[in-house]
Amino acid sequence: MKEDDPENRPKLRYFRYAVISFTALIVLSLGFSLIPADPPAPADPPFSEQARVAALQDSLDLRAAAGRLSASAEADGDANPTAADETVTLLTLQARALLSPADSSPEEDAPGSATPLPSGQSGPAAEAATTAEPTLAGLASALSASGVQRLTDAAKSDGGMARLLAGAGTAQLLAAEDLAAAAGVAQDTLPHAGTAAPPAAGALAPDATASSCPSPLPEPGDAGREPSAAGRSAVLGSALSAAVATEQQSLYAYQAALPRLGAGDAPAAEAFLGQHRELAAQAAAHSRAACSAPPAQPPGFVLDPGFLAAPRDGLARLEVAALPAYGDVIAQADGGLRSWAIAALQSATRRAAHWNGGVGPVPGLLLDQDQLPELPASPAPASAGT
Known part of the structure; x- marks a missing residue:
């Protein structure tokens, strides 16, 4: 019988090997296709958002330091803690203006408890005022450094954020000078000295x-396009x-x-x-x-x-x-x-x-303070995550 022909047995054996190999290849390919790929790393937030988060974090840290300084002055019987109180008010309003609905809220007034800032936006301006017992001179220096950073970021941010950062930084520079005067510190020792002429x-x-000025007449087909x-x-x-x-x-x-x-x-x-x-x-x-x-x-x-x-x-x-x-x-x-x-x-x-x-x-x-969002019980930025 031809089926029992010894010459046919190697051919059948090779055919079985091919079928088994092909089946195994299909199973492996299906298995690999069902394994989910690693999700792509999240894109870095835009620079303007990183600048906003850094500004918000600095304002919260400096506000906490100014609050402790004001409380300490009252406890010591200082009848004129006005400079620290005014700084708290300023930074509270600035923080409210910088808030975003996506911001989270860790423990308020707890240095280091806030969500970490993006790389390169770690808020170093406030470190000196929040890692040790604050002083008027230290707070003035930290506030000055924060103002310089806000103005630097304003030069590179998107239009609306640039305006907000420029105004906040300018107000911080003036507040730093008031604090320095209250502390009896020369203004030319502040980080921004000589930069605001x-x-x-x-x-x-x-x-x-x-x-050459562009033509005021629209080009053909420009309707509906970007300005x-x-x-x-x-x-x-x-x-x-x-x-x-x-x-x-x-x-x-x-x-x-x-x-x-x-x-x-x-x-x-x-x-x-x-x-x-x-x-x-x-x-x-x-x-x-x-x-x-x-x-x-x-x-x-x-x-x-x-x-x-x-x-x-x-x-x-x-x-x-x-x-x-x-x-x-x-x-x-x-x-x-x-x-x-x-x-x-x-x-x-x-x-x-x-x-x-x-x-x-x-x-x-022009800010309508009544329309600004209130600081949550434990404010801190999170929308530009790490």
């Missing part, structure tokens, strides 16, 4: 040079034109106030008038570089009825009202122009503070 006359940013370069330039040009108008009004107001100010206030007013003159020229140049014609200097402005009777208060109101104009430029600009606007915001804030104007917790940003 007003923009120099004619010091235009590298990107504020004359350039064109012309549209973005128009928004920035509008913000710069508003800054020019603000400086023109300030020039007029200071000239009207100078003859009516006391001898003690006149030198500062003269210096501030010079700053406004420089800023008006710089804002006009930036406006032209952004393809927007700056407004012409009007012959005069209508001042508040009580301005001439109380020029010091009038100048304070005027400087405070000018802050949002530079906040708008910070939000719309980038590069050297944003750096110029941040410096202009700082100088405007200092002028307002000189006249005892209330600049708020975030100069340059």
Whole structure:
């Protein structure tokens, strides 16, 4: 019989081996396909979110240190813990402005208990004030370092976050100087010493040079697309034109106030008038570089009825009202122009503070404190995880 032919047996044996091998290959391939692959590592959060988390963490740590300092002053019978109390208020409002719904809340006032910050955003500015018994001098230095970091991050963040960080950092620098004065420490020893000078006359940013302006007419088929370069330039040009108008009004107001100010206030007013003159020229140049014609200097402005009777208060109101104009430029600009606007915001804030104007917790940003989220029982950031 052919089935029993010895010559056929090796062929059948090879066929069985092939079938078994093929079956095993199918089983292995199915098994590998059913094993889930390792999930990809989460992407790093955007820089603006990392900067927000770092700012929030520093504000919470410094707030905790200021709170302990205030409590210690009261326990020791210090009748004037005002500097620490005002710092707690400032940092509380800043933390509320920086909160995100995704933030978690570990133990409040417990240094080191918060969710770790992203790599490179560990909040070193607050370490000195939270790892040891706080002092006014130590808190002033830590607050100054935090302000410097906020301003550095503002230069690289997205528009809205840049405005928030620039205002928060500016307020922290001024608060650090107040704490240093209360502690009897020279301000030139603070980390930000020498970094907050007003923009120099004619010091235009590298990107504020004359350039060909885009056509205001839309390109064919642009409907529904992202705003064109012309549209973005128009928004920035509008913000710069508003800054020019603000400086023109300030020039007029200071000239009207100078003859009516006391001898003690006149030198500062003269210096501030010079700053406004420089800023008006710089804002006009930036406006032209952004393809927007700056407004012409009007012959005069209508001042508040009580301005001439109380020029010091009038100048304070005027400087405070000018802050949002530079906040708008910070939000719309980038590069050297944003750096110029941040410096202009700082100088405007200092002028307002000189006249005892209330600049708020975030100069340059109009905040409705009643609309800010309340700090949870145990606040801390988490949305930019590790």
